[in-house]
Amino acid sequence: YPWQEDLTDLMVRRLSEETNDLLRRLGRMAESLSMRAYAVGGFVRDLLLGRTNLDLDIVIEGDGVAFMKAWEREGYRVSVHERFRTGMIVFPGPRKVDVATARREFYEFPVAQPTVASDSLKHDLYRRDFTVNAMAIALGERDWGTLVDYFGGRRDLRRGFLKVLHNLSFVEDPTRVFRAVRLEQRLKLKMEENTVRLLTSCVRGGLLSLLSGLRVKSEVEILFHEALPLPAIRRLREFGAWEVLFPGLAVDSRTDRVVRRLTVFFRRLHRDLPPLEASLWLVYLASLLFGSDEAVQRSVMDRLHLTPAERHVLSLALFSLGAAENDLGGRGERRPSEICRALTGVPLAVCLFWAAATERQRIRRRLLLFLTRWHKVRPMLTGRDILDLGYRRGPLVGKILDALLTARLDGSVETREEEIQWVLDTYPGAAPDTERK
Ligand code: ATP
Incomplete structure (x- = not known):
């Protein structure tokens, strides 16, 4: 390998016994089929950073489909995309392992010398987005735990740099703009200078705006599932990405305030609430759209091809805040039952958004009480x-x-x-x- 490091100790120390065991089994199965298995991508990156990552991505040098079918014969559930030679194996836990096939045919790469990596793995890694995501760990018996790093990902990680693999990276796939900002902010890396330049020209040159609505939607959804979306929202603003994606959008300090409150309230309250994940991203989107004209808000909904249910949640959040403030306001004491009645049928995520968006303290307090306590109250008698x-x-x-x-x-x-x-x-x-x- 061009750059090797023995990660055996690190794997024992940082990964659970169950994960190590699973990796061993994956490696052994590959070898029994004369193939090679590697753990790749975010899993490797996070192992080196000391962060837990349960999403395991495996690349098979050989035939990933035959590899998955072998697990299927052992009684595991697999789902296979024959065309892309990718798929997923479900292990007990349940733990899903994504499997991909390194591009070339495996007969070109017999397992003669396990210490010399064939370039099918290199090709697979080169198609990835950033150097820190383009490392692999060998899972074979003889090369177990060897870090394979062709592009300097380890060094970049040590220096704290996020760097694309080549100058056409953002041109090839502009969704990497979102991925770059997300990873930079989450992992507290610094985008390397040339990467900043390339990202900026991708945004300014209009490539980002060529993405289909559905791809933008998926990226925005993933972004808003970050534990702390605000830094990434701000960074995208610095690059002018929001304006390019959604012309006319007004993202300002009010947006920041609402997003910050939403994050704080969600963290504080999520244990009191049923899972909101499906609509949480929508109310973050509401925060982003909050300061813009209604025409812009509606055009964003169109651009993202929101489903009728998603439109309903977003429209309620944006267009009924004023009415909700009227219903929930009032100087005197309001009985909890009155507040509950006013909020009947309103999704809890929308209540959370209103609590973050209103500037009226009394209303915010009432909404938060509804979310922490009142919405759960039921009579004891049935x-x-x-x-x-x-x-x-x-x-x-x-x-x-x-x-x-x-x-x-x-x-x-x-x-x-x-x-x-x-x-x-x-x-x-x-x-x-x-x-x-
Ligand atoms: P996250 O923790 O956000 O899931 P991740 O890096 O694990 O981050 P995934 O979306 O699970 O991201 O992707 C797994 C791997 O696939 C990445 O580490 C990267 O190597 C590669 N990858 C994903 N999306 C792209 C892309 N758009 N272009 C190139 N490589 C990608």
Whole structure:
């Protein structure tokens, strides 16, 4: 190999036993088929950085499809794209391993000398985006744990540089602009000077704007799933990327404020909320669009080919904030049940966005209380209990439960006994048989 380093110790220290074991098995399986397996990409990068990364990408020198079929015969679930000779194996855990085939036919590269890498791996790595993502770890018995680094990724990682592999990288694939900014910010790397220059000309030269709406959508979605999206949003602004992608967009300090609050609130509240992942990115998008004209906002929705459901969430977030502020405002005390009623049917992600977007403290507080506590409140009694109290089956039961929820939200009842008493007192005539079972 051009640049070798023995990572055996590092792998033992930093990877779980289960991961090491899995890598060994993948390597052995490849060898049993006269192929070679390498761990590549983000997994290798993150191992060297000491960051956990459970996404395992494997490149097979040989026939990746035959490799996956061999696992299938062993009883593992695999999904194979014959055409691209890529796919995925699902290991217990569940743990997914992505498999790709290094380009050339494997008979060109017999496993005669395992210490000499054939250039099919080199080709595969050269197609990647940045030097730090273009390293591999050999998984064979004899070359186990050897870092394969043709393009100086290890050195760049040590120096903290993010660097493209060649000058046409962004031209070949402008989505790498997003990837560059995302990795730079997440891994706290510094984009190397030439890479900055190439990225800038890709943006200024209009290449970014040639990307299809669906590809932009997918990149924006991934960007907004970062734990801290704000630095990447700002960096894209520095490069003028937002303006090129979405002409007329006004991204300013207000955007930053809303995004920052959204991140803080999500971190603080996510344990109190059902999973929001599917719509979280949409409300980050709402933060990005917040300061722009409605015409621009609508054109972004069109450009990204949002589904009707996504449009609904985004439109509600953007266009109903004013109405929500009216509903939730008011100087005096507002009962929790009133707030809950006003927010019935509003997706929780939208409530989170409104809490971040409003400048009215009182409204923000009410929204946050709704998100942390009130949205989860249910009466202790169930429909069955109401029937057991002697009430007749029918719409009345639902009405009683609704009223009971209001009573509970507003603090009129605490215990189960109090709920029973409250129902009997509030609906006395309606229960012909009040004998309790
Ligand atoms: P993340 O942690 O964000 O998932 P990653 O680097 O693991 O980052 P993946 O999208 O899982 O990213 O991609 C795996 C690997 O595939 C990368 O490390 C990189 O080598 C390569 N890759 C992904 N997308 C591209 C691209 N657009 N151009 C070139 N190589 C890419």
